[in-house]
Structures are given as C-alpha cells and as structure tokens.
Amino acid sequence: METSGARLTPEQARSALADTEHVRASAAALSATPWPNWFFITLTLYVAALPIVYGGVVADSDWLLPGSAWMGIMVAITAVYGALFAVAARAWRDRTGVALRLDVLPKRATVPLMVGLPVLLVGAAFAFRVTGRPVWLIAASLIGAAVSVGFHLAFVRLHRKTA
Secondary structure, eight states: OOOTTOOOOHHHHHHHHHHHHHHHHHHHHHHTOOOOHHHHHHHHHHHHHHHHHHHHHHOSSOBSBOHHHHHHHHHHHHHHHHHHHHHHHHHHHHHHSOOOOSTTSOHHHHHHHHHHHHHHHHHHHHHHHHHOOTHHHHHHHHHHHHHHHHHHHHHHHHHHHHO
16 A cells, blocks of 8 residues: 555554555465466376376286386376376466466365375275286276365365355
8 A cells, every 4th residue: 555655543554464464364365376277187187097097017927918018108108197287387387477486375185185085096006916906996996086186176166156
C-alpha cells in the first residue's frame, strides 16, 4: 500500500498485512495447482505400468518377454516420463511464473505417498518373484493408478479451496 510518506492507521496496517497474507496464500495455491491433464494421465499410466515392468525385470526366468526387453522398456518409460515431467514443469513455470513446488502441499498427505507408493510398487515385484503369481503386479498397478487419481483430485480440491 503506497502511503506517500503518511503514517498508516491501525486499520490500514491490518488491511495491508491481510493483503500480504492473501498474496502469500495465492502464490502457494498456484504452486500447488495440479499438473496439466495430459501430464496427470501420463503420470497415472507410468505408475500403473511400473509394477508390471519391474516385475518382468526381477522375474526368476523370462516372463512374457526376455529380461533384457523388460529392462529396455523400464529405461524407455522412465526416460519418457522424465522428459514429459520437464516439459510440464517448464510449461507451468512459463504460464504462471511460479515453479512447481511440493513443499507447499500438506505433509500429512505427501509423506505417506513418498514412502508408501515406492514400497507398494517395488514390493509387489518382489512378491511376484517369490510367489510367481502376477496378481501382485496387477493389484499394485490398480492401487497405484487409484492413488495417482486420488492425489490429483486432492490437489484440485486444495487449489480450489485456497484460490
């Protein structure tokens, strides 16, 4: 608030502080906005494919494809995902002027995701290796996709609530 050298009244000072807090909350909401829909779909497909591909990589013997083919698929989908992640982050930064940040998201949601999702995706592959039953991979794939959709919807709700 421009005062031209005049002193602010207590009400004007409180109003200026409230405006500052509103700007800070808006910036946090912008940086927590969900990914573009095309990247959300890419992320969900990647999370759904990862347990099956990783299961093929760690299988005792060739399962559906040779082990080297599974490894090639793993490297390829990870490279494509990484490249699309960079494109999505740059597009978001160019469009909004705000870099994508995970630190503004609620810790009660992101910490279990950061711990639980890798355990689910990798653990299913090892359960498959031990038992030889692909149901572990299919279940992890479906659960991972559901978690991706759920977090996307939670981020949409978070953005709408703070915007």
